[in-house]
Amino acid sequence: MDWWSWDRAIEVLPELLVAFVKVTLVATVIGSAIAAVLGLIIAIVRRTAPAFIAAPVHAIMEFIRMTPIVIQLLFVFYTFTSVDGMTLGVIVLGVHYASYMAEVYRSGIDAVPKGQWEAAKALSMSPARTWRKVVIPQALRTTLPALGTWVISMLKDTPYLTVIFVVDMVRQAENYGSRTFVYTESITMAGLIFLAASYPISVLLRRMEKRLATY
C-alpha cells in the first residue's frame, strides 16, 4: 500500500471543493457579516444604553463567550427542530463570534482619545453624529486587523457544523475515507484547502494593518 497517492488526492479534490464553497465559505462569509454587525451593535449598546439594558446584554455576551460553540450548536439544533442545520449553524457561528468581536470593538472605541469626544461636544455634534463621524471611523481603523483574525478563526471552526448534520469539507473528507478505507489524502487535501483559504486572508490583514496604522 502506498502511503500517498496523487491519484486519490486529485480524485477527492472536486468533492472537497464543492463542500468548501457550499458550506465552509458560505458559513464564514455570512457568519462574519452577522458577527461584524452584531458585535458593533453590542459594543455600542454596552457603552451608551442605560444599565438595565447594557447589563443583560453584557451577561448574555459573556455567557456565549464562555461556553463551547459545540454545546451552543447542539442546544439550538435540538430546540428549533423546524429550522435546517445550515441556517442555524450560520446564525450560531455569527452570534458566537459577535461576542468576541464586541470585545475587539470595545477596545477600539476605548482607544479613541478622550479629546475627540470633548471636541465633538464642543462643536455641539449630536451623540449619533459623534459616533458615526468621529468615533467609529477611528475605532474601526484599529480594530479591523483584529476582526480579521476572528474571521480566520471562524473559518477553522466551521467543521463543528458537522455535529448538527451539516456535511462540511472535513466530513466530506472523512466520507471519502470511510468509502475507500484510506484517509491520508482526503484529510490532507482538506487541510491544504483550509491553508489556501486562510493564508491570503492573513496576508491581506498584515497589509491592512500597515496601511491603517496611524500612530
Add this chain to the structure above:
Amino acid sequence: MTITSRRKAAMFATAGAVALGLAACGGGGDAEGGGTDGGDTGGSSGEALTLEQLQEEGTITVGFAGEAPYSFEEGGELTGATVALHERIWNELGIENVEGVQAEFGQLIQGLNAGRFDVIAAGMSILPERCEQAIFSDPEFMYTTALMVPEGNPEGLTDMQSIVDSGVQMAALTGAIEATYATDLGISAMEVGNPQDGLDAVVNGRADVFALTGISLNWMADNNPDAPIEVTESFVANIDGVDQVGAGGTVFRPSDTDLRDAYNEQLAGIVGDEASYLEVVGDFGFTAEERPTGEITTEQFCAGDIG
C-alpha cells in the same frame, strides 16, 4: 433580614428563575417539534407519520452515517446496501424519492426523534438499549464474521477455531466484536485502529489473518483489487458453544408503527427470496450468508433474548 441573606435569597430566586426558564425552553422545544423542515420530515412527537403523508410529498428522508457499504454518498449520490433496499421498498410503496441527511452515527436516533429525518437507514444493529428509544424493522441482514487472509489462504483458515488451532497471528479492529471473540478464545490478537491498517497488516505479513464482519471485509477487498489478499466465506462465530448472532435493521420513531409495518411487509418479500435479496444488496459485498433466515426476530434482539 440582613443585607447578605436578602442578597442570597435574590440569588436563589434568580437561579430558580433561570432553571425554570431552561425547563420551559426544553418543554417548548419538545412541544413545537413539528419538524416542518421544508415539508421533508414528519412530526417528531405525538402524531405518527403515515404512509399517505409520505406518498403525497413523494419523498422520504433517511438518516445515514456515511458508512460504506451500508449507506454513504459517492459523487454526491446517496448509495449503499441499505439505501438500495430503501429505494426498492419505498418506490413500491409509491414514494419516488429517497433523500439523505448525514449525521454522526451516535446521533442518529436522537436526530430521528427530533424529526430531522423520517427513518434511519444505516444498517444499525438491533440492540436492547436502542429499542428503548426507537423501533426497528425486521432484520435486514445478519452480521457475520469473515477472515481476510493472504492470497491462496496458506494456513487454510475457515473460522475462529481454526485460528486457535493453527496458532497464527490474528489482527482485530479495536472495539470490534471480533476483538472480544479473540479474548474469549484466548487468542492474543494485535489490535488495529482502522480497517485499512488491518488489511495492511495482512499484506505486509505482520498478521496472518484479519477478522471483521464479512460485509466490511468484502467491501474492502472489492475496493482494493490489487492487494494480494482474499476473504473467506462468512460464518457465524461460535464461542463456548453459543452462536454469536447480530442483525441490522431500519429504525423508525416509536409512534410510526404503521409505517414500519408497511415497510416490513415489503421487506419480507425481498429477504424471503435469496435471488431477489442478492439482486438488491449483492453489489455491496453482501452474500447469502448475510440474508436473515427469520430464526431470530426483532423482538428477541430487542429483549436481548438470543444465544
